Amino acid sequence: MALSEVNNDRGELRILENLDELRTDLADYIAELSEAAVKERGVFAIALSGGSLIDLMGKLCEAPYNKTVDWAKWYIFWADERVVAKNHSDSNYNLAKDGLLSKVPIVPSHIHSINDSVSAEEAADEYMFVIRQLVKTRMVSVSDISDCPKFDLILLGMGPDGHIASLFPNHSALNETDEWVRAKQRRCIWQLIISDLTAHHCLLG
Numbered sequence: 001m002a003l004s005e006v007n008n009d010r011g012e013l014r015i016l017e018n019l020d021e022l023r024t025d026l027a028d029y030i031a032e033l034s035e036a037a038v039k040e041r042g043v044f045a046i047a048l049s050g051g052s053l054i055d056l057m058g059k060l061c062e063a064p065y066n067k068t069v070d071w072a073k074w075y076i077f078w079a080d081e082r083v084v085a086k087n088h089s090d091s092n093y094n095l096a097k098d099g100l101l102s103k104v105p106i107v108p109s110h111i112h113s114i115n116d117s118v119s120a121e122e123a124a125d126e127y128m129f130v131i132r133q134l135v136k137t138r139m140v141s142v143s144d145i146s147d148c149p150k151f152d153l154i155l156l157g158m159g160p161d162g163h164i165a166s167l168f169p170n171h172s173a174l175n176e177t178d179e180w181v182r183a184k185q186r187r188c189i190w191q192l193i194i195s196d197l198t199a200h201h202c203l204l205g
């Protein structure tokens, strides 16, 4: 049970007693959003990040979620990735593969990770192109107010310094809103994570 819950027009804050409760709450939250999206549009487009997130999602690989979630309808993206080989220990794809994707029946062609064999800038451009194609076919829905994609859920962890994805507090990249996939150093990030790109976002800290 949540120790504290605040609900207002800016969103909802839940403080949970311990990590086990957080894992259960997160699994319930994701399963509910997945069910609603599949009912409404037949698919669920979710973007992951790295860090502790995949471990916190661990309950999804267990009963009842592993059987009740409609995994075949999931489309997976990354909100934040390092341009390293897919089997590298810094790869967020690798983390998700080991902790989630290899444990539930997600369709391999629905997993959209970045191209790790080109530069970060090229990988960002390619990723934006892939997402645009999926918006055209409505595997990813589109924002009501712009031509930006609207993911059903973006999951972000927050580092101790307050950074989310590859966006660090007070960094100039926060003001660059012209492209929604951007290369920063060796990372690809989505620039408008919080504003336009998602029906729901969940920040874990």
Ligand SMILES: O=C1O[C@H](COP(=O)(O)O)[C@@H](O)[C@H](O)[C@H]1O
Binding pocket: 049, 050, 051, 052, 053, 080, 092, 156, 157, 158, 159, 160, 163, 164, 165, 166
């Ligand atoms: O650098 C990163 O950190 C964040 C937060 O990590 P966490 O371990 O504190 O949850 C992570 O979400 C992001 O993907 C990663 O690049």
